[in-house]
Amino acid sequence: MVQTKEISTAPRVLDQAPAPTAPPTQTTFASPSDMRQLIPPLGLKQYWYPALEDRAVKNKPVGVKICGVDLVFFRDKKGEVSCLWNVCPHRGGSLMHGDCHFPGTISCPYHGWTFDGEGNVLAVFPEGPESKIPGRVVARKYPTRTLKGMVFVWMGDGEPAPIEEDVPPEFFDATTRVFIHTEYWPVHWNVALENGGDAHVPYVHRNSMAMLMQPVGFASALGSKQTIISGRAVAALSAGYGDARQGQAKQPYQRYFPALGGYWPKHRWRLLWTWGTALARKRAANQPPWDWPEEWTAGSTGGGEHHLPGMYRRDYGTHFYTRQSVPVTENLSRQIYYRALRPANWLSRAWQALSYKLYGRWAMYTNFSEQDFRAVAPQRYDTQEHLSPTDIHQIYWRRLVLQARGMMRAEAAAAIPTTDAEKFSSDVQHKEPATPQR
Ligand code: FES
Ligand SMILES: [Fe+2]
Incomplete structure (x- = not known):
């Protein structure tokens, strides 16, 4: 059986919390004029979000879901935490279930397509070094920035917005320290x-x-x-x-x-x-x-x-x-x-x-x-x-x-x-x- 390395997204029901009597839903609002039905249930995508703590990424891929999107995190050649869409551009393999065989890379668990931190295919192991794929396919990359031990990721399309607009100032202020809890x-x-x-x-x-x-x-x-x-x-x-x-x-x-x-x-x-x-x-x-x-x-x-x-x-x-x-x-x-x-x-x-x-x-x-x-x-x-x-x-x-x-x-x-x-x-x-x- 494949062992998942994903950070658990299973609901953690805190001790003694009552079971929800009815899950919130976006489809049965009492009134057609209700602000809550206009709030996107998967959140605002054109923003920077905190993903995970830098120390959580070691020598294995780590999966995190944000705004309904499965992401995979691993270290690039410089040792910085990089992020790709978890879905392999070959045939949809789940990268978070893969491995980091070579420093700065991630390999898909299915056919071994191997990507760098930018999403470039560097190798396809079972096809040998002659594989025609490297240089022709790029996995979707999500820009990241690590600040005070927290990895932030741009979830939007296009050029990222200035990160200072979305991330609090304590992450940029050298005199402040930040404790993080999830x-x-x-x-x-x-x-x-x-x-x-x-x-x-x-x-x-x-x-x-x-x-x-x-x-x-x-x-x-x-x-x-x-x-x-x-x-x-x-x-x-x-x-x-x-x-x-x-x-x-x-x-x-x-x-x-x-x-x-x-x-x-x-x-x-x-x-x-x-x-x-x-x-x-x-x-x-x-x-x-x-x-x-x-x-x-x-x-x-x-x-x-x-x-x-x-x-x-x-x-x-x-x-x-x-x-x-x-x-x-x-x-x-x-x-x-x-x-x-x-x-x-x-x-x-x-x-x-x-x-x-x-x-x-x-x-x-x-x-x-x-x-x-x-x-x-x-x-x-x-x-x-x-x-x-x-x-x-x-x-x-x-x-x-x-x-x-x-x-x-x-x-x-x-x-x-x-x-x-x-x-x-x-x-x-x-x-x-x-x-x-x-
Ligand atoms: S699906 Fe990822 S390598 Fe084939
Ligand atoms: Fe409160």
Whole structure:
């Protein structure tokens, strides 16, 4: 039996996560005017994407699927990670199941066609050195660039766009270090992404380790102001909760809900110890701003930002958080997290590495993000929505996706009429509905 060397794309169902009640689907939307059906289920192709870590590529081909496309990675003559379409131009063999017999090459497992990092055929083993094929066929190459240990790949057609437009600035900034972590979620890439910049944080994460260290807070019921930068990012300019930069001193800890006859949160016990972390929160709030272009940091003083082709970014003061959702198949996405840090000296470098390994990685990607996963895995993405004013960021983001490279012209996207769900969001912001919407 052939052993696959592919990085597993099998859905990794996190422990204790409920099974999805219904997979998200792109075909049965409740309303014909629904932004979600215009979001491409396999993602935006005319972009650079993170593929895999450089260290994952040794002396065997490695397969990775991005935007529904099977790719194979191997090292070229210079030792750089190269990428070809996984499908052999001869008769469709799967290159990821092949071998690297000679340095800088990959051989198809079927008839031994052997390619270099540019996709040129150098040899066809069973036909001998007289083979007529070399020089006549080229495999499809996908341009790559390795930055801080991450291999990025251009998934588009034609000349690649400037990589700085698609890859965050921490990968180009010599003073920043980046820790990388990957998870697979069996959900549509944009379902994973829309989990940011809305009101879910104070509820979903209320008992995460990170939130137990601070008062929970409330989002503004009227939503927050949004801004679009460079046509590539949308930032929520205020959040009201857990905001590393603005603090939350004026927020009440509990609010009374008359219809329930009770307070939320129900208990005040976390106030017994959250005073103890006030200093750390103050320290985070006082960190200098990040010296990066506005399009990558505009959500710093608010609820974070979304950036094309599919990142949610949030400033924690001491570090900058990014979740990049990479489409794999229609209902599987790879969450690649970047944690950007600014070590002042070797001691802080060592401390950052230690605290990340012992606590930070678990706290953020296991404890915190599994809470997100449990909420979105069984979520439906095709039924009628009633978007709240606090979902305004999602409304902007969906419309920004429509204007992404390879999608619609800005005027065409802007001409799409307001959807029922968008209208509901703005209506309830401005007036009380006469009758409840069901
Ligand atoms: S299919 Fe790849 S060498 Fe024949
Ligand atoms: Fe979350």
